[in-house]
Amino acid sequence: MRVALFVTCVNDTLYPHTGRAVVTLLERLGVAVDFPLAQSCCGQVQFNTGYRRETRPLARRYADVFAGYEYVVTPSGSCAAMVRDNYPRLGEPAAAAVAPRTYELTEFLTDVLKVTDVGAYYPYTVTYHPTCHGLRMLGLGDRPRQLLTHVKGLTLRELEGADECCGFGGTFALKNPAVSAAMGADKARHVEESGAQAVCAADNSCLMHIGGTLARRGSPVRPVHIAEILASTEGDVR
């Protein structure tokens, strides 16, 4: 099977190790990965901030770049939700056509590859934050948890108020900093109270906010994308 990786602009710029983890993981599972270099950004920030006109060219580009692929896989719940839920609302037929072929990584693993044990090893205690767009727009349900519970060595810790938003919200974090920070502080406190060594999610945007809040508090809990956990094997951990 051959898939296209849509790495997202945030991961391309700030979290390349997440993209590399996706490649490692998928190739280990026997999937051939293409990375079309003409890809850039899905336009989520523009769309969600009200700039529909600025979104359309990016949606058309996405449709162009990924038109030939049966599966487009992305390690971002919110970008997958942007493509799947919002592209059909843009009045761009090509973008609407590619929307249903776009998968968030964990749902691609469980629904298309039909695996829950990806052969990973990660000897740490971890708590899982189900991001809002993954939870409520994509309806990921317990897919990521199923994958995590099959990781050898991993101890999963419950997260109080797990389904509550972390307060990131894209430009919300900049436009409403007081409320965003108050939400982030509560999320960070719950993460710390879980007793986990790492907090994981299927979206680095939320983790940037949660991790940045934890770091500012001087917390040792580190943010880690679920792809990096799933890609990790015994050879990677000394």
Place this chain on the structure above:
Amino acid sequence: MTGAREGERARAPRTFLGMPRTRPAAFPQAAVAATEDATLRGNLTHATHTIRGKRAAAVAELPDWDRLRAAGAAIKDDTLRHLDRYLEQLEAAVTAAGGHVHWAVDAAEANAIVTRLVRETGADEVVKVKSMATQEIGLNEALAEAGIRAYETDLAELIVQLGDDLPSHILVPAIHKNRGEIRDIFRDRMADWGRPAPAGLGDRPAELAEAARLHLREKFLGAKVAVSGANFMVAESGTMVVLESEGNGRMCLTLPETLISVVGIEKVVPTWRDLEVFLQLLPRSSTAERMNPYTSTWSGPAEDDGPRDFHLVLLDNGRTDTLSDQVGRQALRCIRCSACLNVCPVYERAGGHAYGSAYPGPIGAILTPQLRGTASALDASLPYASTLCGACYEVCPVAIDIPEVLVHLRTRVAEGGTYTVRGTKAVIKPAKGHAAERAAMRAARWTMDRPRAYGAALRATTGTRRLHPRRLPGPGKAWSATRDLPPVPQEPFRAWWRRTRGAGS
């Protein structure tokens, strides 16, 4: 008590509508105070989390909840599509039952109609059932200016009124107050409005309720005129339906001689069969009850029981404008259950007052900018008062896709466009203060749409990685005041791919 003081007390010192003393702050600034007030945060978190859990349990009892919800949405949509027809049917039915129907295009007209109707009875005071529509139009303030006192009879509204405060929640207007604060308000202020609080009043709920009961009973028995809203108006029979928990509403609908009801035009439901769906959806969503304690239905004056005179004021006030917006119109399905407030993480931190209208929380963020427009800084900021987390949509009993409407209204703010304003098509300009943001969005799109430029931008970012600070100056401060920035990596993903896999694909 001096006459001057009396006049001052009769006029609420703060108001959502009418003439605010100062220009209301935009949401982000208005929310700051609440996020810093530990008592308020505690009150709100406790109250919203309690009702949140109860609602989930009450809804889970019904195996067909999803279908009920879909039915509720479908009935509302059908009614809105043929609203003109149902409103005329309602008018005919109310008139046939001996009531009088008045049409009010906006708040000023509605207030003028009610003021005139009260004056015609010769009364200088009215008792009120809790009503969102009368808050929306600022009726109490308008009546006060005409020398008419309006007494709120809902317990929470009474607390708000006695405290010179504003409601901060649709269902629990005094959600921001705890028992101790309520006791103090009753003790200090009840005497200004009528029967004083009993001596030595404590803060147990039963004591507080008894103090309110004694205070209000005098109002009910003396009142000649009652003002109410309605949860629903049944078109086929001209029946007004009021749901409440305390029984005060029923007193208002039976004891006074004249009843004046101010009702938004979207409150009409075609038939009693349709009503049945909402009588299941509403109590479970709002108070987490299978059935609410008091459901009053009122189909016009009767010979020897209840009010002799009934006036129905049908209020537009921006609703037909909202109806003309294909995406935004779903907000008119709202049955004011307040479930969306109770699950909203932003409401929980910001409190209800920051939304600057009678409608706080997610529903306020989509309704107020449609009813009032997006011209003021506050109203233009409301669609952005959300992380788009979708918790509101998930619980809404009439399936209003609140995030979809929020984004739609953001587009109205950021890009402008053609919208219906007071019944005529008008071109709305992009809101002021978005110029820098617009330029940034355009520049980002320009770069992202050009692979060479995008690649150069990535190289520039990683090439200067050692220079990137962990805290930002200027607008970036909004981020880095409370959060560290992630370190910039050595090479972007695409550079790694090129280096290890070549330029292929």
